[in-house]
Amino acid sequence: MQAFRYESSPDPIRPDLAEAYRGAWEHIASPGTWLDGATRVAVADATRRARDCALCQRRREALSLVAVKGEHDGAGALAPPLLDAIHRITTNAARLGEPWLRGLFEQGLTAEEYVEALGVAVQTLSIDRFHHALGLPPEPLPEPRPGTPSRVRPEGLVEGEAWVPLQDARRFASELGLPVGRAPYVIRALSLVPDEVRAWQRLSAVQYLAPAQMLRFGASGARALDRSQIELMAGRVSALNECFY
């Protein structure tokens, strides 16, 4: 059966949103660059379970994360460092730090796997939060597709600007066809795995704005909200998440 049908939604859902969400589910279920389809769907599942994880709940309430030990709910489906990454990103992102991430890398998680899993987790989360906001049940996760990851590492990576390697700003802007000469950090953040950048951009184009519209500050596309209303929502959600960026 087709996913994201929204027949029971009291509020009509724009067809471009449903189509983009179906595309995201297809992307999540398919073999990625470093993770196979089964692992990617397991990452999506872990993202959903993190909200109810008892360890994450205790850590959210603790003054110091170091003092709270234990095991995340759902242990076993993913390697421990990958599971910890997904749960922390989902439930306590504002308190992440480079030493924590270096610790996960020392446990065997690679930067490439981390970036890809982060991409899968945040796509899942953004669709789930849309459903939650509208009072709709979460969409069942897709069945993993068979196949092997492509394992292609991009050239022109820059170290030291962030916690993970990034593609060069000019090169990546050109690769994505951006209307600016240098890709901003937020677009380069997942550029170690470019397919994950393209995937979140497809979602962003329907949930927020297409890249070409972002720098036209009076533009809101064909949305029912005007640009100021959109940016108020954007700023408030970022502030509630204590996101400096």
Next chain:
Amino acid sequence: MLRASIQSKGAEADLRGISKGAKAGDAGIAHGEKLARFAEAAVSGDPAELATARDALRDAAGSPALVDAAAVVGNFERMVRIADGTGIPLDGVVEALSGDFREELGLEGYASRRLLGTGAIARALAPLLRGAFRFGLGLAGRRAGSR
């Protein structure tokens, strides 16, 4: 981006809706209070608060606006985690343009604060840059309005 979108209409930006949310009222934005309350309930409210906020926004602005608002919530729940999960700093231009309101909004106290450190010259030129940016936005807004 909120400030730029308001200034492009030639109006004064009131950013309290970001830091104080629904408590700031509409803050010069149509349905601003209801939008902020919906954002707050969707991110951290209980089911009853969310249902109330959703109904209020739908009644005031309509179903299409509610769906768009939910989509923006989803979008920024994703984007904040991409930024926080990779440790990216603010871009230099954004750092210069936002210097005057970061403290006002309480952003400087966030654990996720990461700046490039644009240097003394950039800090000195920042007010000029902000003025030029504002002039450009106003010009673009007037041109768009005259079409």
